[in-house]
Amino acid sequence: MNFETIFKNNESWVEEKLKLNPQYFENLSKGQHPEFLYIGCSDSRVTAEDLMGVNPGEVFIHRNIANQVIPTDNNINAVIQYAVEHLKVKHIIICGHYECGGVKAALHPSDLGQLNSWLQTLRDVRRLHKTELDNIKDEQQLFDRMVELNVREQCMNIIKIDHVQRSWYKTGFPKIHGWIFDVKTGKLKDSGLDLEKEFMEIREIYDLKPLNK
Numbered sequence: 001m002n003f004e005t006i007f008k009n010n011e012s013w014v015e016e017k018l019k020l021n022p023q024y025f026e027n028l029s030k031g032q033h034p035e036f037l038y039i040g041c042s043d044s045r046v047t048a049e050d051l052m053g054v055n056p057g058e059v060f061i062h063r064n065i066a067n068q069v070i071p072t073d074n075n076i077n078a079v080i081q082y083a084v085e086h087l088k089v090k091h092i093i094i095c096g097h098y099e100c101g102g103v104k105a106a107l108h109p110s111d112l113g114q115l116n117s118w119l120q121t122l123r124d125v126r127r128l129h130k131t132e133l134d135n136i137k138d139e140q141q142l143f144d145r146m147v148e149l150n151v152r153e154q155c156m157n158i159i160k161i162d163h164v165q166r167s168w169y170k171t172g173f174p175k176i177h178g179w180i181f182d183v184k185t186g187k188l189k190d191s192g193l194d195l196e197k198e199f200m201e202i203r204e205i206y207d208l209k210p211l212n213k
């Protein structure tokens with residue numbers, strides 16, 4: 001892949017879209033009404049729109065290393081607030097993936113400079129689930145399980161957010177989903193987490209509108 005190819009590809013893409021519908025881009029420019037907010041890893045192999053088979057305008061997307069939701073990250077906070085309050089998305093998806101370099105780095109302690117603070121949340125995931133993870137002797141299984149537990153913990157981080165909770169109380173949305181993409185097979189799976197149930201279990205700690213108020 002060279003630099004020029006990208007612009008040529010773009011021209012062909014525009015042509016294809018216009019062949020299907022001459023007003024394609026005119027319609028696209030009128031606004032966006034996505035029902036989904038997808039938060040995934042920046043990994044070049046995990047191409048959000050491609051793997052979901054969605055079109056422009058259908059999914060609002062945020063990607064960072066190891067699909068993390070860190071409460072002091074202004075970037076993701078702005079994305080979530082905009083998606084929930086203005087776009088009124090019905091679903092928020094955290095999509096992790098097997099063979100995630102960020103997760104792997106967090107499993108092997110070393111000094112990685114600027115990345116240290118970013119990976120700290122992942123190391124916290126390992127600490128939170130230490131008992132379960134310490135019992136896994138197979139390195140690959142441990143890696144895979146860490147990917148799954150990271151998705152769970154990042155989903156939990158979403159339900160702690162004030163914009164999300166306010167929206168729940170008003171509309172019952174957004175629903176939160178944890179997904180895993182398998183780079184080895186190309187398959188996407190829903191991890192089947194019940195975030196409403198999880199929220200009820202930690203409500204006394206994280207609910208910003210306690211029941212007795």
Ligand code: CO
Nearest residue numbers: 041043100101
């Ligand atoms: Co990754």
